[in-house]
Amino acid sequence: MQSDVFKLGKVSGQCMSRISPRVAYNEVLSLLKTHNQWFADSIPLIASENIPSPAVREAIASDFANRYAEGWPGERVYAGCTYIDKVEFRCMELAQKLFKAEFVDVRPISGVVANLAIYSAFTNPGDVMLAPSIPSGGHISHGKKEHAGTAGLVHGLDIEFYPFDAEEMTIDVDKTKQKVQELEKAGKTPKLAMFGGSVFLFPHPVKELADFLKSYKMFINYDGAHVAGLIAGGQFQDPLREGADAMTMSTHKTLFGPQGGMICSFNKYSDEIKKATFPGMTSNHHLHHMAGKAIAFAEMLEFGKKYAAQVVKNAKALAEALSSSGFMVLGEKRGFTKSHQIVVNVLSFGDGGTIEADLEKANIIINRQLIPGDIKAGRNYFHPGGMRLGVAELTRLGMKESQMKQVAEFIKNVVVDKKDKKKIALEVKQFRKKFQKVRYCFESKIGGYDYVKIR
Ligand SMILES: Cc1ncc(COP(=O)(O)O)c(C=O)c1O
Known part of the structure; x- marks a missing residue:
């Protein structure tokens, strides 16, 4: 099957630019500003996006952006981490509180990287993973190799899709049980069950399936990339209490932080996850975004x-x-x-x-x-x-x-x-015009899309 889910873009002819560096420099800065204005004048309805607070933007623009701090706070590979460590400890503490999680790793630099860390920690290439298909809401990072999905292409997982009930718009519990029984008979018992997705209207049946899946010794991950902010605000399901072993997420969708990822789990899985995140998936983990996460978690706890x-x-x-x-x-x-x-x-x-x-x-x-x-x-x-x-x-x-x-x-x-x-x-x-400031945050002097010139 050709990649009928995602078609690859054509490679456009690349040529050496004749534009002068100064003109290109001005052009880029001017495009950034124009983009901000466009979004200030628009109705942004992309479900995977949000607008961070001015405080998060301040963190992103800070010197943390220029530093290295590989490893766990307190056990870094580099000097110069005195304040970075303090912020990262605080970031972890806030995340633990927000998601009622025994263990958190705030270092994944995106939701995909968080998912890859879970694949690496709890499966081997060739293992089977149960996941939602893309038309039924799954994300490409859960996808098959032939669709260039991360799980298949990068970690060599063999993906089996959950049966989906299109009327209920969620995973079909009974048919999933049947499918797992059939997979077991065929010698293809999944090692990992992935819940969550990119089209995510209703909670997934984690509590309905967790005991059943665990009886087959499956590790259960819940990809809360989209709904993490709703989970934090107590408005969606609570996967870690419903039987999930871990929850991966992006930190910038309904959770209104900077672009990034995170893993929440239990102490018993902490060693595997820590190793998979560093040195497995990241060397440096984008410290300005880590600081932005800490600020967004504090905002989320408050508002x-x-x-x-x-x-x-x-x-x-x-x-x-x-x-x-x-x-x-x-x-x-x-x-x-x-x-x-x-x-x-x-x-x-x-x-x-x-x-x-x-x-x-x-x-x-x-x-x-x-x-x-x-x-x-x-x-x-x-x-x-x-x-x-x-x-x-x-x-x-x-x-x-x-x-x-x-x-x-x-x-x-x-x-x-x-x-x-x-x-x-x-x-x-x-x-x-009347909706320019970011709400649900401690301070909002400037508009959410105001272009901040610091040259
Ligand atoms: C369910 C799901 N998982 C993972 C991701 C990837 O997140 P990120 O862009 O942070 O890598 C997305 C992105 O939209 C998603 O919808």
Whole structure:
């Protein structure tokens, strides 16, 4: 099978640039500034994104960005870590409290790296992993080798997909049990069961399956990349209490920190995880982002409950408004969503790729999405049947349910009514004027998208 989930981009002709260094330098700085302004004028609905607080941005711009601190705090490979160690100990303590975790490793530099550390710590190449398929919400880091998925391509895992119930939009418990029994008979008992995903509307059945999977000696990892902020705020399932052995995550999606990753687990697994993270997966672990994580965890401990509750209310309000406007919103049977995400089947109006491009022209930033049935129908990642929306960033900007109705109206204007996209972009810009500051944080003097010149 060719990579019908992800097509590889064409390699464009590369040529030696004739542009002068000074012109290129100015160009890059000017593009950065223009980008910030564009996002300040737009409706950002990418479900894997968020906006960090000014304090997190300050950490990212600090001298921690320029240092090395390989290893565990207190046992570094380099000198110069006096203050870095203090921050990292505090970061771990805050993370432990936030996720009620015995053991945390804050060093993975992304969610994918956190997943790879788990694969390396608890499986060998050739082992079988149970994971959600991409059209049923799985992430490419759980994917097969033939799709260039990280688990298959980089760690040599053999991936078996969970049976998925497209109406309930979650993993099918009974069929999963049957499948595991069949895999055992075929001599392919999975070593690792991966829960969690990129399309994640409803909690996965961790507590329903944990005992069963453990009776086959499987290690259970929960990939909370998307929903970590909701878990921290007490608005989603609590995987470590439901039977997961570890939880991996990104620190920048619903959890509103800097780009990065993290692993939460139990003391009994700490040695394997620590080794896999360093020296296995990272040498230096991006210390400015580690400091940003500490700040975001403190913010989350203080404001996370209110934030997460509003995220889920906003997602539901947007789903309901879109459904009332004629969109086929998935998960209707279960009230559309219990997370920050909404998934819409857009096939009545075009395909996900075209609609994504149209909305972008109207300053509405969403992503096209493979949905159940797409691959069988011959659709691919460039022109899938769906779009995915996430409301974490809009919530962080202070938006509530009434603004969600307005957002749905803008989307309808573009996708259903085919109104002039330039005109909608101007209306969006006007709408955004009142929502420029980041909320749910200790200090917010500057706007979330203000371009900070420190030259
Ligand atoms: C379920 C899941 N896991 C892992 C990742 C990768 O996270 P990162 O971009 O932090 O590597 C993503 C990214 O969107 C994801 O959705």
